[in-house]
Amino acid sequence: MTHWIQSDDGSYTAYSPEYNEHYHSTKDGALNESLKKHIEPAFALHGDKNHLRIIDICFGLGFNTLLSLYYRDTYFPETTLEIFSPELDGALVASLVTFPYPTLFDPYKSVITDIATKGNYHDERTTITVQITDARVAMRALEGEWDVCYHDAFSPVHNPTLWTHEYFHDVARLMGKMGVVTTYSTALATRLALHENGFGIYLNTGEGYRNATIASRQTLTRYEKVNMEHKMKCNPQGRSLRDGIDV
Numbered sequence: 428m429t430h431w432i433q434s435d436d437g438s439y440t441a442y443s444p445e446y447n448e449h450y451h452s453t454k455d456g457a458l459n460e461s462l463k464k465h466i467e468p469a470f471a472l473h474g475d476k477n478h479l480r481i482i483d484i485c486f487g488l489g490f491n492t493l494l495s496l497y498y499r500d501t502y503f504p505e506t507t508l509e510i511f512s513p514e515l516d517g518a519l520v521a522s523l524v525t526f527p528y529p530t531l532f533d534p535y536k537s538v539i540t541d542i543a544t545k546g547n548y549h550d551e552r553t554t555i556t557v558q559i560t561d562a563r564v565a566m567r568a569l570e571g572e573w574d575v576c577y578h579d580a581f582s583p584v585h586n587p588t589l590w591t592h593e594y595f596h597d598v599a600r601l602m603g604k605m606g607v608v609t610t611y612s613t614a615l616a617t618r619l620a621l622h623e624n625g626f627g628i629y630l631n632t633g634e635g636y637r638n639a640t641i642a643s644r645q646t647l648t649r650y651e652k653v654n655m656e657h658k659m660k661c662n663p664q665g666r667s668l669r670d671g672i673d674v
């Protein structure tokens with residue numbers, strides 16, 4: 428049973444007793460966290476694309492997908508959006524028609540209803556597929572080149588299988604030349620797992636939210652690069668999580 432709770436920016440998030448964790452940082456605020464850690468970097472780096480392909484791990488309450496629609500419609504109305512989002516909890520997705528979303532999402536009521544009732548939404552500028560499945564399975568089955576992966580699973584402590592070297596290997600396979608992974612985690616183990624899979628690691632920092640990470644295939648100039656060699660020297664015991672070892 429998931430409980431709704433108001434976060435510090437006024438938007439509602441939820442608490443999962445099963446994972447003993449909130450769906451968003453209650454301090455950063457659900458909407459603010461989604462905006463600062465995922466949507467702004469994604470569009471800052473890929474806003475020039477005519478067609479943007481996003482993997483949204485995991486759908487949860489759908490903030491990252493819905494805010495991507497809002498952001499596209501507000502700032503990049505010509506861009507067509509394709510979003511694929513795996514989510515294990517089908518009952519949660521089906522319940523979202525009654526979730527107290529911020530008024531910003533009012534124009535997307537029909538999107539929420541379509542996703543909650545049939546798992547997808549289509550219009551001439553938008554394709555959204557929410558698949559009720561394990562993200563590990565989904566990442567192995569998915570094909571094609573994607574521009575952005577919002578990595579927004581529960582924390583490595585409570586949901587380690589979605590943070591391993593092998594998991595990020597499967598994500599890396601799907602990322603195009605300019606592909607980026609955004610995540611709230613700044614843990615060395617997370618950054619190592621991404622780094623080992625060919626990503627440069629960048630710091631996403633700013634006012635009003637805790638530091639986050641952007642992993643990029645391509646050199647980025649607008650974000651500060653994390654010196655991973657130095658980090659590894661300072662933390663010789665540091666390791667990425669591995670399937671079947673740390674999990």
Ligand SMILES: C[S@@+](CC[C@H](N)C(=O)[O-])C[C@H]1O[C@@H](n2cnc3c(N)ncnc32)[C@H](O)[C@@H]1O
Nearest residue numbers: 485487488489490491514515516561562579581
């Ligand atoms: C932190 S919440 C996601 C928050 C979401 N991005 C949002 O905007 O609301 C984590 C979600 O991961 C889902 N989950 C946990 N393990 C999963 C797995 N192996 N595959 C897919 N989804 C999973 C949970 O059911 C939960 O909805």
